[in-house]
Amino acid sequence: MNYCTNCGSKVSCRLPEGDNRFRYVCDSCHTIFYSNPKVVVGAIPVWEKKILICRRAIEPAFGKWTLPAGYLENGETLVECAVRETREEAGAQIVDLVPYTVFNIPHISQIYFIFRAEMPADIYVAGAESLEAKLVTPDEIPWSDLAFTSIREVLTMYCSDLQSEQFPFTMVDIPPHA
Structure with a gap:
C-alpha cells in the first residue's frame, strides 16, 4: 500500500x-x-453419496480439482457464500448446510469454513471458474490432483467420517508446507 x-x-x-x-x-x-485474513467458504455438495468436485479454470492451481469455494463477500453470510460459490462454480443448488470444518491457515492469512450440504438434484455444470464439474465417489477422488492442502484435508476427514456416519465439527491448523 x-x-x-x-x-x-x-x-x-x-x-x-x-x-x-x-x-x-x-x-x-x-x-x-x-x-485481516481472507475468509474462504465452501461446501461438500453430496448427491446420493457422491461428492461434487470442480476442476479449476483459474489460478492458483489451474486444472486441479477442488470443492466449490471462494472468498466471503462483504454483506454476505457464510451460508450465502457457500450457496453462491456452489452455484457459480458448479451450477448446482445445495440445501441443508451443516458446519463441518474450519481451517486456520495463518501463513497465507486465510481461514476456510466448509459446510456439508445436500444437492436436491444431480443438476450441475461447470461455471466460469471451472473447466469441469463432476460427481465422484470417495474411491474416485483424484487425490494426487487436488488443488489445495485444505481440500485434501477436508476430503480425507469427510471420507473417514463416512465410515461411522458421524460428522463432528472440527477446527484444524494447517502449517506452512503441509
Missing part, C-alpha cells in the same frame, strides 16, 4: 500507538489501515 484511500497522501508502515502490530498509517490524515 502506497497511498491513503481516504485522502490520497502517502502512507508508511509503523506501529500505531497502543497497537502491537505494524500497520499502514496515512502520514497526513493518520488513518490506520488494518489487514
Whole structure:
C-alpha cells in the first residue's frame, strides 16, 4: 500500500500507538489501515453419496480439482457464500448446510469454513471458474490432483467420517508446507 484511500497522501508502515502490530498509517490524515485474513467458504455438495468436485479454470492451481469455494463477500453470510460459490462454480443448488470444518491457515492469512450440504438434484455444470464439474465417489477422488492442502484435508476427514456416519465439527491448523 502506497497511498491513503481516504485522502490520497502517502502512507508508511509503523506501529500505531497502543497497537502491537505494524500497520499502514496515512502520514497526513493518520488513518490506520488494518489487514485481516481472507475468509474462504465452501461446501461438500453430496448427491446420493457422491461428492461434487470442480476442476479449476483459474489460478492458483489451474486444472486441479477442488470443492466449490471462494472468498466471503462483504454483506454476505457464510451460508450465502457457500450457496453462491456452489452455484457459480458448479451450477448446482445445495440445501441443508451443516458446519463441518474450519481451517486456520495463518501463513497465507486465510481461514476456510466448509459446510456439508445436500444437492436436491444431480443438476450441475461447470461455471466460469471451472473447466469441469463432476460427481465422484470417495474411491474416485483424484487425490494426487487436488488443488489445495485444505481440500485434501477436508476430503480425507469427510471420507473417514463416512465410515461411522458421524460428522463432528472440527477446527484444524494447517502449517506452512503441509
